[in-house]
Amino acid sequence: MRINGQPVTEAEFLAIYRQLPExxxxxxxxxxxxxxxAEQSSAIR
Numbered sequence: 001m002r003i004n005g006q007p008v009t010e011a012e013f014l015a016i017y018r019q020l021p022e023x024x025x026x027x028x029x030x031x032x033x034x035x036x037x038a039e040q041s042s043a044i045r
């Protein structure tokens with residue numbers, strides 16, 4: 001996966017995902033949610 005042109009491994013993405021509270025994990029659990037999380041994560045990378 002690439003975020004803003006930078007490669008992100010599945011392990012890196014899962015590390016971000018697992019740090020979220022359970023409610024947010026549920027919100028981002030589907031494919032569109034994962035893409036939204038990836039976009040939001042790119043802002044802090």
